[in-house]
Amino acid sequence: MALAFLASPGFSQSFSLSFYGGLSYASGGDLTKGVKGEGELLGADYSISGTFKAPYLGMDFGGEIVYYFGPKLGIGLGVGYFRHAKESAVSYDIGPVGIKQTLSPKFRVIPITANLHYLLTLGPRVRIDLSAGAGYYLTMLDWENRMDIEIMGFSDYFDYTFKSTKGTIGFQGGVGLEVKITPKLALVWTVLGRYASLSELKGDWTDKGEGDLFSYSETGSGHYAWYYDLKYGGKTYSQVIFDSDKPAGPDYSDARYAKIGLTGFITVLGIKLDF
Numbered sequence: 001m002a003l004a005f006l007a008s009p010g011f012s013q014s015f016s017l018s019f020y021g022g023l024s025y026a027s028g029g030d031l032t033k034g035v036k037g038e039g040e041l042l043g044a045d046y047s048i049s050g051t052f053k054a055p056y057l058g059m060d061f062g063g064e065i066v067y068y069f070g071p072k073l074g075i076g077l078g079v080g081y082f083r084h085a086k087e088s089a090v091s092y093d094i095g096p097v098g099i100k101q102t103l104s105p106k107f108r109v110i111p112i113t114a115n116l117h118y119l120l121t122l123g124p125r126v127r128i129d130l131s132a133g134a135g136y137y138l139t140m141l142d143w144e145n146r147m148d149i150e151i152m153g154f155s156d157y158f159d160y161t162f163k164s165t166k167g168t169i170g171f172q173g174g175v176g177l178e179v180k181i182t183p184k185l186a187l188v189w190t191v192l193g194r195y196a197s198l199s200e201l202k203g204d205w206t207d208k209g210e211g212d213l214f215s216y217s218e219t220g221s222g223h224y225a226w227y228y229d230l231k232y233g234g235k236t237y238s239q240v241i242f243d244s245d246k247p248a249g250p251d252y253s254d255a256r257y258a259k260i261g262l263t264g265f266i267t268v269l270g271i272k273l274d275f
Contacts, residue, residue, distance in 0.1 A: 015067045015074075018188060020270025024060035024082040029197055029261025030227040031105055031141075032056070034240025038103065039090060041230065041237040046092035052103050058084035060266045066117055074117040076131070082266070083108045097151045104144040109262060111135045111194075113172060125180035129188070132173035137196045137262055140165045141203070141225070143242065149211075156211025162223060162242045164203025170196025170262060178272060186272040196262040201225045205242060228255040 028035075032054040039052035062080025069075075085106035092099055115133030122128060143162040149155070174192030181187060202224050208217040223242045230237045231251040240258050241247060247255045 014275065015065060016272055016274045017063070017065050018270055018272040019063045020188065020190060020268040021059070021061045022266060022268030022270075024058045024084065024264065024266045025056055026058070026082075026084055026107075026264035027261040028054050028056065028084075028105075029263075030225075030238070030240060030258040031107075031260050033238035034227065034258065035103055035105060037230075037238030037240075041232065041239070042090060042092060042101070044233055044235065044237075046094065048090045048092045050090040051088065052090060053086050053088040055084035055086035055105055055107070058082050060268060062111075062268075064113070064115070066115075068117075072119045074119070076113075076115045076117055076133075078111075078113045078115065078135075080111045080113070081109070082111075097149055100148045102144075102146045102148075104142075104146070106142040107260060107262075108140045108142075110138040111170070111172075112138070115172070127178050129176035129178055129190075130174075131176070131192075132171075134169060134171050135194075135196075136167055137170045137198070138165070138167045139198055139260065139262065141201055141260060143225075154212040156209060156214050158207075158209040158214075160205065160207045160242070162203055162205045162225070164201040164225065166198055166201050168196055168198035168262075170194055174265075184274050186274070188270045188272050189268075190270065191265065191267050193265045194263060197259050198262070199225075199257040199259040201258070201260065225258040225260070226255065227258040229253045 035052050035054045060082040064076045064078030066074045066076035087104040089102040113135035115131045118130045120128040141164045146159045148157045172194040176188050176190035178186045178188050204221045205223045206219045222244050226241050228247045230239050
């Protein structure tokens with residue numbers, strides 16, 4: 001009786017194809033700490049307006065094909081894309097100089113995953129999909145730090161950008177709720193957690209300034225993303241910088257390659273086709 005129920009026409013298939021989209025959350029790791037620390041350090045010296053914000057949230061899209069060995073167990077291969085970006089700015093004055101500083105961190109990730117799936121049937125048209133596996137997370141980091149200044153009617157800007165691409169191994173797992181619409185089509189709500197981070201990011205950079213008083217432009221490669229703690233005014237501030245050399249100084253501690261944290265979760269809606 002139980003076997004007949006599990007193999008009912010509403011859920012019989014040998015493989016499935018699913019597509020999904022929704023919301024992604026990522027901790028950011030040292031990237032997040034550096035964005036916050038930059039604002040806190042400026043606030044220790046100046047009366048600032050605005051707040052630097054980290055790119056916690058983004059959009060996630062993807063798809064997966066799953067081959068089933070039986071009514072419960074399957075193995076899937078998937079590919080996805082999620083993007084986190086946040087532009088934020090603070091303004092402050094240094095004497096007669098007005099400054100607007102804008103940070104624009106962004107990372108884009110293409111996860112290529114392999115998962116085991118285990119199906120639990122709750123009713124004729126409802127079941128739970130438990131999944132877990134590993135993946136390769138190809139990550140593209142973009143960082144921009146721009147300063148627009150005004151002094152006695154003159155305007156200039158300074159702009160530093162950094163771009164790097166690197167992959168890492170991560171893990172993911174979660175649960176999906178499937179509701180059958182037709183014998184071959186289901187709506188799926190899925191919540192997945194992931195664990196992944198990468199460091200030793202090396203990339204290309206540009207540093208330029210233009211305006212009424214300055215005009216220069218430099219480009220190069222070989223800068224790394226670095227993290228360190230800066231002791232200043234009796235407090236410690238998290239900092240992220242991009243340079244070829246490891247930061248060092250009497251007030252620096254925990255200097256190391258910055259870790260970009262992809263650890264977080266996704267919640268997505270999608271459709272699933274059974275074949």
